[in-house]
Amino acid sequence: MLKKLVTAAKLQFLDPVSRRVKTEKLTYLSHSKLRSLNACLKELEARDVVGDFFDLGIALGGSSIILAKAKGTRRFSGYDVFGMIPPPGDADAADTHERYKVITGGRSKGIDGDVYYYGYDAQLYDRVVANFASFDLDVDGEDISLHKGLFEDTLKLSDDDRVALVHIDCDWHDPVQFCLQTVAPYLSKGGLIIVDDYNDYEGCRKATNEFLATNPSFRLRRSRPHAIIERA
Template sequence: MRVRMAIRLATQNEAMSDLERINAIYWALSTTLIHRVPGAVVELGCNAGYTSVWLARIVQDFAPERELHLFDSFQGLPDLGTHDAYLRKGDCQASLDDVKANFATWDLPLPIVHPGWFEQTLPDGCPPQVCFAYLDGDFHQSIKTSLEHVYPRLAPGGVILVDDYCDLDANPRAWDGLPGVKRACDDYFGPGAPQLEVLGGVGDLSMALIRKPIDER
């Protein structure tokens, strides 16, 4: 793992990420690529692209032939739903130029970027097969829409990481600021879904790993 890059990205983006999240992404994505699970890599909610360059670095190191797709409204967050909290409409806004600048800083090839709301871009823009997805949509409807389009395309053995997923029964240290994220996963899979695993750490890591069973098509 490129530890110096990980530390630098965690420092630059400390309001939205930390080293534990970056480590989780590394192990989940690199293992998926090492085991040659077929499909593209996607990120839903890329913001300014700090996590995106980390995904791109891992792809370049392990499987440079794989496509990386980024999805973001570049208008900030949408309206809150009844299950959402903490953030507000328009928060977390970044631009496509921010993404391009980050990729230029790290001398990485620009991925395929899909600007617009998920419900507009995912139906045609989501690759037909996905090996790994990072979902960082913050709100209930954004995560639900993401799962509806990504999970059916996820290859058997593929992985989805859902940021801000908080289950305090499983991980009492987790940050619980965005309750709509877990509710969206429960709505899609049902509570206690066997393919969903809560991750933990020494800090307030709030994240779930969803692995598609090998025998599920």
């Protein structure tokens, strides 16, 4: 009873899109991460930062829907395998490898303990497109595009690209490292990189700290509830 009251109270502090995404169990993001993400989106608008929105790690589409709803005249691009998450690597911690065994063993629960776990859904891409449609978002491959496959194969930016915000939400060390290195050169002045799992997975934190240590023109603005990085 108390838990339900607290959840209802927390929902009141979310914007309407995030509230619906959360209520429909379309995101792993906590209430505080959702509030922070929305504050970043508002800040980019207020500061008139040019560039597109990217979401690297989609699952059921929650964070992507929030970015696509807020994009205005920008483009939104989302990337994911839309299937079983790829394995962690040598730079990830032992508990991450244990978590992966639970996933591949078919024993993972879904969002908020749901019986449905997105990674076991062979039709995940179609389901995500339908989730977008339920928010009146058309995945047209132009203004809104979803790229299916490993980031290492699909994520390619060119000198024509400008990034205002990239939300990196792919859990383990190697994909986080790859995403940071691939997208950061295209970040607009004043743009933001959010690393969702900075406090959740040791490998993700390590990859982020390595990036910051070797790229002094980027600085960690704050680390909670997720890491927010800006160009220094």
